[in-house]
Amino acid sequence: MKSENLRPEQEFLVAFVKLANVRRKDKGLTQEALASLAEIDSRHLQKILAGEVEPLLSTAVRIANALDIDVAKSLDNQAKNEANFSLTSTQRTEISTMLKMVHNVEALEAARLTPEGLCNAISYAHSVIDSIDLRLVEAGVEKLGGGMVELANYSSMIGNLMAAGLAKFSNGEYKQNGPHKYPDLLPDGVNPLDGIEIKMALENNKPKGHLAKAGLYITLRYVLTNNGRYIQGKENRGDTASIWEVRLGHLLNEDFTISNTDGDSGKTAVVKAEALKRMKLVYFNRDYCPMKDYSSYL
Structure with a gap:
């Protein structure tokens, strides 16, 4: 994902994916093992970690929890406050x-x-x-x-x-x-x-x-x-x-x-x-x- 002209939530995503990849390797987890811990589809996780797909906030929370990332609590609060918000939301005309x-x-x-x-x-x-x-x-x-x-x-x-x-x-x-x-x-x-x-x-x-x-x-x-x-x-x-x-x-x-x-x-x-x-x-x-x-x- 290119870094220029990113929305604020996309900037967070780029940083989150980098952190998730580092933390997964530090914990010695395979992508399949992480997918199992986070209870999400392994193919979908692979695309997320490769920066090809933007996850829902609820999905990011599950990944963060599985990796013991400190931002999980704040992400969870944001997910509850913006239950219908998604980082993959289509850009629609007002x-x-x-x-x-x-x-x-x-x-x-x-x-x-x-x-x-x-x-x-x-x-x-x-x-x-x-x-x-x-x-x-x-x-x-x-x-x-x-x-x-x-x-x-x-x-x-x-x-x-x-x-x-x-x-x-x-x-x-x-x-x-x-x-x-x-x-x-x-x-x-x-x-x-x-x-x-x-x-x-x-x-x-x-x-x-x-x-x-x-x-x-x-x-x-x-x-x-x-x-x-x-x-x-x-x-x-x-x-x-x-x-x-x-x-x-x-x-x-x-x-x-x-x-x-x-x-x-x-x-x-x-x-x-x-x-x-x-x-x-x-x-x-x-x-x-x-x-x-x-x-x-x-």
């Missing part, structure tokens, strides 16, 4: 900054949504994914987007989380529908609309799902980043989803093409390119845009 990425507010309002609700829903989906990924990394396995699940299933998971987030932050306008039921968001309270269906896509692919049905749609596209840092090109794909585009609008049956795509179960309904362009752009994060020319978004 809500205040996300709000500046919202467009066509009138389209959101017509759908009985708000810029704040949309941004909070995106943040909610990201945070749940990050929370799951942290536990997977601590267990020494791949993140969801790094091979734990197929990308088609990953997309569906993000779509479900967005539906939950939009309902949660809709001020009572929507509630989430059951799994695999149309539409994903049902009107609640006095909302006179018929609901909203959500369709997902990776990078600049066309959003798709299992139904071609006329109605109000939200389409979302995401990229795979490295802890929130994005570099264009499939060869640079990371393992963490970051939403870069959200569109909103009504689609007709003829706005879809039905196709069989490798990796999908059964037929899929793909939104046509011209229909996608016709939908209102309501959120655009240029830092994650997978296209070299995004002038049409500005």
Whole structure:
């Protein structure tokens, strides 16, 4: 890990890893023996000690305790005070900054949504994914987007989380529908609309799902980043989803093409390119845009 431009917690990590390596050798412990004492996966410990993976604070505490490192008590107190904090947390965009990425507010309002609700829903989906990924990394396995699940299933998971987030932050306008039921968001309270269906896509692919049905749609596209840092090109794909585009609008049956795509179960309904362009752009994060020319978004 390079020492320049490190966050304070990363600076602590570098120092902690150096101390842990010295103390392990002083005690004559193999990495396997230390992993057993600390009750963590030996492969994960190997990556931590090599500086390849940043541990959760709770993991650092267990390593420190196993090595009789004096900072264990202070680390334990910090872990209890910041139970949800992780040194591996993905760098996410602040809500205040996300709000500046919202467009066509009138389209959101017509759908009985708000810029704040949309941004909070995106943040909610990201945070749940990050929370799951942290536990997977601590267990020494791949993140969801790094091979734990197929990308088609990953997309569906993000779509479900967005539906939950939009309902949660809709001020009572929507509630989430059951799994695999149309539409994903049902009107609640006095909302006179018929609901909203959500369709997902990776990078600049066309959003798709299992139904071609006329109605109000939200389409979302995401990229795979490295802890929130994005570099264009499939060869640079990371393992963490970051939403870069959200569109909103009504689609007709003829706005879809039905196709069989490798990796999908059964037929899929793909939104046509011209229909996608016709939908209102309501959120655009240029830092994650997978296209070299995004002038049409500005």
